[in-house]
Amino acid sequence: MISPLGQSFRVSKVFKRCPLEIQGFVFSADLIELSFRKFNLILGMAWLVEHQVGLDCVSKRVTLKVGDGEEVVMVGERRDYLSIVISTMVAEKLVQKGCDAYLAYVHDTSAVSSTAEGIRSVKDFSNAFPEELSGLPPDREVEANIDDDPNRAEFWLENTIRVFDELSCTPEECMKCVVSLLRDSTYQWWNTFVSVIPKERITWEFFQEEFRKKNINQRFINQKRKEFLELKQGRMIVTEYEREFVRFSKYAWECVSTEAIMCKRFKDGLNEDIRLFVGILELKEFIMLVERACKDEELAKQKRKAMIEARDTRKRPMSKSFQPQSKRSKETNLRMTISSEYSH
Numbered sequence: 001m002i003s004p005l006g007q008s009f010r011v012s013k014v015f016k017r018c019p020l021e022i023q024g025f026v027f028s029a030d031l032i033e034l035s036f037r038k039f040n041l042i043l044g045m046a047w048l049v050e051h052q053v054g055l056d057c058v059s060k061r062v063t064l065k066v067g068d069g070e071e072v073v074m075v076g077e078r079r080d081y082l083s084i085v086i087s088t089m090v091a092e093k094l095v096q097k098g099c100d101a102y103l104a105y106v107h108d109t110s111a112v113s114s115t116a117e118g119i120r121s122v123k124d125f126s127n128a129f130p131e132e133l134s135g136l137p138p139d140r141e142v143e144a145n146i147d148d149d150p151n152r153a154e155f156w157l158e159n160t161i162r163v164f165d166e167l168s169c170t171p172e173e174c175m176k177c178v179v180s181l182l183r184d185s186t187y188q189w190w191n192t193f194v195s196v197i198p199k200e201r202i203t204w205e206f207f208q209e210e211f212r213k214k215n216i217n218q219r220f221i222n223q224k225r226k227e228f229l230e231l232k233q234g235r236m237i238v239t240e241y242e243r244e245f246v247r248f249s250k251y252a253w254e255c256v257s258t259e260a261i262m263c264k265r266f267k268d269g270l271n272e273d274i275r276l277f278v279g280i281l282e283l284k285e286f287i288m289l290v291e292r293a294c295k296d297e298e299l300a301k302q303k304r305k306a307m308i309e310a311r312d313t314r315k316r317p318m319s320k321s322f323q324p325q326s327k328r329s330k331e332t333n334l335r336m337t338i339s340s341e342y343s344h
Contacts (some may be wrong), residue, residue: 022064023072027051032269060320097166157208171204178207189214224251238293241269258282269291273300 014031020027020041029047048055052065060076095101160181164174193210194202213316228248233241245266249256256262263284267275270293277296285288 022074025064027064063161066295092168098170126293150216150220153211157211157215161208174204175202175207178204184214221251224248225299228252233271233274238270238290238297242266242290245269259286262286266290289331 001048006235009036011032015031015033017028018031020029022284029043031041032290034042049297062074062076064072064074066072091101095275139301160178169177177189179190190207225248228245228251231244231248233332236244249262255265265287266286267278270278274293274296277299281292283292
C-alpha cells in the first residue's frame, strides 16, 4: 500500500466485516492493520460511499445513512484535534520536495561514556554453564577496519542503505551521512580517493560502486556464488534453508533470473521427502512454494513421530509375552512336574 506521504509498505492482515458501533447502530467494515501510531481507525472512501457519509469540515459534522431513512449524526468536539500530526505530515512533504531539514543531536556530557571493555560478555561467567559452552570468545581486540573483511564490509553497506531508505534520505543526505560514518583506514581511503575525482561525479551511487570495488573483491563474490550453487537443505529446516537461499542468490542472478527458475532451484535443494510433496504441485510463485514446503515439512515430521510411536507400541506387548521366568516360578513348575510323575 502507499500512504498519503507517498511511502510504500506491506500489509499482511485483513480483518473481515468488523462491527463498528456508532450511537447504538452497528456498521461493518473490512479493516487492515497499519503501523500508524496517531490513528485508531481510518475509514476509506469505499466505506464512506457505501454508507452515504456526508462530511461538513467547517462544523466538523459527520452524517451516516442508516436503513429506513434514518441518519446518525456526529459532531466533533475538539477543533485542534490532530493539529500536530498535520504539521508533521506537511513538514515531511516539504523535506521530500528538497527543503532543508535539521536533525538535533542531544548529548548528555555529564553521563559516563561506556566502552566495549566495560560490557561483560559470556566469557566472564564461565562458572555459570561450563558444560553448555563449546568454547569462549577471545579477548576483545581493537575493531577491525571494514576493508579487512568482505563479509563485514558488505553487511555494513547493506544495513546503511536500508537505514537511509527507511529515513527517506535524499542522495545528497545519504552521501553526507555515509562519509561521517567511515572510520580509520576506510575514511583515509575515501578522503584520498575523492581528492582526484571531479566533484560532480561524487554521488551516492558512485560511492556504493567504488566501496564495493575496494572492499568486496571478485574472489569473495565467486566464493559466495559457488556456495549458492552447492546449497542444499541438509540438516536445516525449510525456513533456515530459505534464508540462506535468498542471501546467497544475489551472487548468482543469472541462476534466479525469473521466479520460475528461482522456484526450480530452491525445490531441487530441498530434502527428498519434502521435494516429492512439493514437486507434484509445480508451484511457480516463490512465497507459495516456501509456505508449502514448510507445511510438508511439518507433515513429514508428524508422520515420522507417528511411525515411531506405532513401532514402540508393537514392541511393548511382545516384551511382556516373552519375559524370562523368575526363579520362584521355575521351582513351582518343577514341583508340579515331580508330583505328577509320582502320582502315576
